[in-house]
Amino acid sequence: MSKKNKALLVLQPYIWLLPSVLLMVTMIVVPIISVFKISFSEVGRSGLIKGFNGIENYLEVFRQPAFLTTLRNTFVWTIAVVGLSTVIGFILAMVLNQEFFGRKLVRAVVIFPWATALVIQSVIWKYIVNADYGSLNVLLKKLGVIKSFVNWTGTAQSMFAWECWVGIFVTFPFVTFCVLSGLQGIDAALYESAAVDGAGFWSKLFKITLPLVRPSLTVSTVLNIIYVFNSFPIVWTISKGAPADQTHTLVTYLYKLSFTEGKSGQAAAVSVIGFVILAILASIYMFMSLRGEGED
Template identity: 40%
Template sequence: MNRSFLTNPYVLVAPGFFLAAFIILWPLLQLGQISLSEVNRFGQLKGFAGLENYVAVFTDPQFLSALARTGIWTFGIVAGTIILSVPVALVLNEDFYGRGLARIIVMLPWAVSLTMTAIVWRWALNGESGMLNSALRGLGLIDQNVQWLAQAATAFPVQIVIGILVSIPFTVTIFLGGLSSIPDDLYEAAKLEGASNWQMFSRITLPLLGPFLNIAVVMNTINVFNSFPIIWATTQGGPANSTDILVTYLYKLGFNFGKLGEASALSLMMFALLLLFTIIYVRLAMRGERA
């Protein structure tokens, strides 16, 4: 066999490509078949249903509410995570005594199961014996317990805050990798020219950190958009479905209500939304880098 054929890059990546294609495309084809079929709650296909499942999802008021809430959830957590992670990464990138320990402390939450973290927060936010109410009463900030997870006005914002806190370790790791790739010579030259700390950050750090910011935005968007444990472990979409996002609404459709056809249709719609966002964002980011 021709040796050049074996060293061809397309030949080398072909096994991994076909394996990934099988893992991704086969479930998509199965979901597509189920979404176009009439399905009973046991998963048995009863016949072709056309677009009835998609129409049922689109006309469900809960879907539109969950869709809008998912946008708020995703944007709020991703934006908040990026804004808080950049200064944390800048501090951890500095050379100071105990930096290694500080990095370990920041990364530790990443090693804990997200479901366990959400359960701990549910205990802390308990309206009667939660640690947060006890702390706020001890500080004199409140005079009676707040039902954090029992009312829509506080439950969803609190869940967004939890989402930001659990997303920071992963994002800081990405930014630390980006900061370590920036040559120190650039900062030394800027200091010699009399540049301030803000000028060095805005004209050196931020532009060179751009590709890593793009990675963080895309990865966090995918993770947060599909994030299930935080909301399910704290409120299960309640009270009165006021904290449902698409992924919890999908779970209820499939497992609580037994509407597997509609759940499959919603799964494909969510996949299409994420794919569309990723393509658009990556194209805009690449165009910005070329400019």
């Protein structure tokens, strides 16, 4: 084989990868660099960059009382939705992994909340908990549970709690099917051998099931952290940050800064802060998961 052919053979994988790399650079790297640049610039309401202004945008963001509330909400939102949806999804996956009549139908029904658009889900739940004509109040009153309609979203805390519930409701099906795929890959002989040795349910769970589905849980958790942290439709559709900017997350808050108040520089600064936080959280989780697999 000639040197030219050898060189082409070595370069061939990189040539095939080149279109994907160019697409990633164009669609991901360039916008990230652009956002970082805007966050350190003075930007007019029209979106024109007037010049470099250092960390002024970041300082202005931290001066706003609503930002600290938004930051706290974002952590509560991410931890609550990812954590509870993971627990619910794992339990449901264990149930759906068993043989029972109508299992295929139940699996099809479970996927609906995740497959339906988030805006549609949010509008439906906003109607359900409406204080004046919501179906939840109507149902509970007909059942005699309540005597008069209840304002389920009367405070910022209750409004945010309902938003978290909607986030959990649309997220747990994804976890369920990720874990279910891992459960179906476990050899039944392992459980039979454990049963012969006298292992109970909890021993099988912690010694067989959890270690073997850990890769599936890692994938679902990392993706959920990214998706939930950046989730926009649920919070914006239900409350738009009301009342008094008390239910914002970082994504809805930066949207308001940029498109409602025309503060693109500050919005970019919030975006960068969110990007850094998300990168740190995902890296920590991945490091802990990979270290756990290495120890196994």
